[in-house]
Amino acid sequence: MKKDCITPQDRRCYGQKVIESEHVVAPENILLGKSCVFENKGGNCAGILLDMGECSVGGYPVFTVKSFRGTAKLRIAYSDRFRSIEKAQKGRIYGDFVRGCCKYLGVELPVLPANPGRYELYSIARTGEYVFPLIQGQERFVLLMLEGEDAAVELEGFYIWYTSFSQPCVNEFDCDFTALKKLWYASANTLCIATLQSRQWDFLNGKLLLRALTKSNQAGMFRGVRAKDAFIFSYVFSIAYNPDMPSGIGAFFGAQDKDNGYVLNLDLDGELSLYRRETGVNRLLERIFLPPLTDGVFYKAEIRGEDEKIDFYLDGKLVFSYRGIRIGGGFGFCQTVEKWAVVSEIEIQEKGKTLFEDDFSSPDFARYDIVTEDYFIADGAKRDRLPWSGDIDWAFRSGFYCYSFDTAMKNTLAIFARHQNPEGFVYGTCYPENHVRPPIGDYGMYESDMFSAWYLLSACTYYEYTGDTDCIKKLYPTLLLGADYLAQYIDAEGVFCQRYQTSKGLWDHCLGDIGKNCYTNIIVQLCFARIARFAQELNDPENASRLLKVAEHMKKGIYKTFWRQGGFIKSEKIEVFCDMANSIALAYDFVTAEEAGEMVNSFLSRDFEQVAHGKTLVLTMRGLFHYGYDELAYKLLTGKTRVEAAKNFFLTVDWLGITETDAYPHTTAECQHFPPAHSAEPDNWGDMSHPDTAVCELISGCILGIRPLATGFKKVLIRPNLHGMKRMKGSLLTKYGKIGLEVVNEDGTTTVRYSVPKNTEAVFDFSKLGENVISEEMSGENGFEL
Incomplete structure (x- = not known):
């Protein structure tokens, strides 16, 4: 019955079906990780509407651009209900989750690291893989729309990297009423998709995903890395687009701890700001304006510190200098909640000696002093x-x-x-x-x-x-x-x-x-x-x-x-x-x-x-x-x-x-x-x-009929009720072992086969099964096998 589980076991989740497409060559290829071509002509937008399947996953969106033409933007919008998608017009889904629209519970929802919007907008100005550093919470339907007059993009697949809890059910349920069985596994899927982690930073496909959490320190640091003298802090980064305010990346250096050091923040609109971070508050030292950057494009940044001075290089060009800085200390990044970025490489040198480097090919959370909360x-x-x-x-x-x-x-x-x-x-x-x-x-x-x-x-x-x-x-x-x-x-x-x-x-x-x-x-x-x-x-x-x-x-x-x-x-x-x-x-x-x-x-x-x-x-x-x-x-x-x-x-x-x-x-x-x-x-x-x-409790506990009468199911009530079905069976793993139960009605006689751990007391009530009931205890090393 593991096959009945609808929660994805592979975290790379492709669409299950193309519902419709316009101006796309070979749209079905997107389901297979193969190439399909979006091409805008005469003011018409190319697009694909995907059904991600009944599990309706949530996670990080990932796609690869093989080639592109013109000034292209890819808009990806999400909905868990088709009614919203039906109202899509010219690439604008009626049903986007607008930032700040749900505050009736006292907090703005959804919370980071989830995307506060129900869509993303990507400038397509390079080839290669694109990863968005925030999570889309749950979607069954995804609409990919190409914007830009006479633009064209060849995509090589799109998938959601599933981030919720994922594993096969420990217990099982089966019956001849298919809808009831599906409901049991849909209930299990609900628990999985709503079981989340909260991470200040994350890793995916050889990249570091940078963002802040609402109630954690904005700064994260590289463990055990401190420079006393001249250093070079280099990092290759891209900035994700935020539709509500400028996004950016904040390099943290000269840090005595997470609350004290220096932050050099570069925004997508070209604003470069140097802050002194004191007791967790960033105080502006100097601000300049560079030409705007393009979201999704990778740039190489270098911060060179020596003799109380820093120089900042962007793609090899000196663009900013500042004197009067205490350069000794640790390193990291400092993000505010509206700034989202992706980093592909980090290296820190002191006097030509490498103190720290990471290309995230083998990510290790232990190397980073960040906030991570396990599944809840x-x-x-x-x-x-x-x-x-x-x-x-x-x-x-x-x-x-x-x-x-x-x-x-x-x-x-x-x-x-x-x-x-x-x-x-x-x-x-x-x-x-x-x-x-x-x-x-x-x-x-x-x-x-x-x-x-x-x-x-x-x-x-x-x-x-x-x-x-x-x-x-x-x-x-x-x-x-x-x-x-x-x-x-x-x-x-x-x-x-x-x-x-x-x-x-x-x-x-x-x-x-x-x-x-x-x-x-x-x-x-x-x-x-x-x-x-x-x-x-x-x-x-x-x-x-x-x-x-x-x-x-x-x-x-x-x-x-x-x-x-x-x-x-x-x-x-x-x-x-x-x-x-x-x-x-x-x-x-x-x-x-x-x-x-x-x-x-x-x-x-x-x-x-x-x-x-x-x-x-x-x-x-x-x-x-x-x-x-x-x-x-x-x-x-x-x-x-x-x-x-x-x-x-x-x-x-x-x-x-x-x-x-x-x-x-x-x-x-x-x-x-x-x-x-x-x-x-x-x-x-x-x-x-x-x-x-x-409702797994109602189905397994009240219909199949396995209920606790003492803590940990030390004592258990077995009280099945077929409700017109001909057969049902299931299992429940408790502290004391596995309970198995099968109920079959055939030719007016109901047979109950069961297995209960040796140190568990069972109380049986077959009153809901009619008069002709036969019970059989199953034994064996592993007890009852479904």
Whole structure:
């Protein structure tokens, strides 16, 4: 079943299909890395529209120019939805992601090293390979358009160098319902494409890619390299075009550390500026203007320092001198967020002796003192390229069922842990490269106690699924501190009272969701209950007892304040049923079976319309499966649920639709509205890759039926339900070994074959399989083999 994985295993991803082309000779060759010719004639632009395939990769764009004619510019634009591409006119895609268009969450998205635009513009003034130093987050469709009257360019291939997490699924799922199987692998693909790295600099194809990250030092340095006397710092570079402001490259020399030295910055428009860098601030010493450079063209620069003087040579010509500089120190580059460049060679000499050189043919991060953050799970691959604490619990659950321990769950938690202020509040979102802990009173860019609590819950989910005691012991102090922070705002009745300073809600993204709100209260109560359980397992009975008392007190207060016949109301002042509160209550076994029945009837009376957001429905379906309403949960997963998002404006939640389309990525999307809402046109900023709507947990855990009953799956419930299928099988690797399960219905008899690790206790429930059930335990050195 590895063949069913749609996540690319080769990071060099070519287009899968040419949708259309104009004025291009041999357009299909671009899919094969072979030559095709773009030729503009009579004012018409040559172009190719590519389908990158269902995996819809994100990464660095790469192409090679074999020959060119005239003043040519190549414009490459991207979209994850075909609707935007359909409106392309004269090389301008309606649907470009415009810089700064998405700030409603408090930060400008996407964040570096992703390209803040949904297109690039290249001057074609040389042959050879072109690499853009920023990442395009997620695209299924790529439009290459040649600009320039009577221009012509011969391209030798175009591909995306995939930068997200990539490896075959550790676990597997198969069944005779093809769409459900595809949905499982689409969910796995979603987790992969939204699992990102954050690197100040990067390497690709023998080149160093230079840019800055938003929350890291602008300067990066070459390790162990210092000149005491006369030096020559030479580098071969090209500058990438930034449509919003001049791009450039900043050479760093005479550096005592990253915050102190000299920066010589050359911009694409020819502006050359020498700065003295003091305590991380660049102070201008002198500025001159050279003729403009051409983006994408490689130039050779040399900085020669001697006797408190520097000379700057560009392509062998002296263009600038400055006296009065302390030349001794280290070397590197210093980029601001709007300046992007590519370097192909570096050499540093002191008195004719080579101190450092690199042509990046064998790149080694250890040689460079830069900020690199390992893989973390982001909220989305295109727009929300940041981790969000209010979404990772969903991602962790689905992710474990497809990748077990081979996910970025642990590092994602570590990133949030270092964004906890001394009060115990944890940022709702954060820049992963930041390592500066917030002070008291700093609540970050998304000031939400609800999201702070989700960090605690997500850490508990990680421990519950993995049994990773070492990790949870490291995080344990942050969990206790986070719980103590929340406890300050629990009143005598056991109800959490939301203050204004940290009152951003789930949907409105604004401060002001104050007072006693049911959804937040249930989340906070679950924090105390679950941390208490793990405190007991970590041999901390004192804290376990203390936390459990708070949890019990809160549960009584929640029922007294919010419970009405049929479910929980929204808040103390709003007597309407809260679908988020009722969904999470079902998902986390908060209510009795009788109360669950009342809640289900309430949902049914409204046709689930107000629950119709993907992450809310995932909670609802998990709860329905847990309380025995399997058929209803399965209908929601495999059917379509409609919501009236605004007056006479309806959206549909549809998971299976993504597996049958060639107009969108095969990834689960923000809110899982499918087709997606197009209210964001023309900016095309909605994310089509959100792991909080991925459903591997529902399929493997609730349909195939492998569920944890104890930490690390030490005790496991086997409760399969075929839902009309004739066969299904799958596996799950746990801390104690691999669990395998196969269910086949043939001639009215259902056969269950299973394998469970020797040190795992299994509880079996075949009540959903009918009366004629045969079970067979499979044995062997490797247990059950699919």
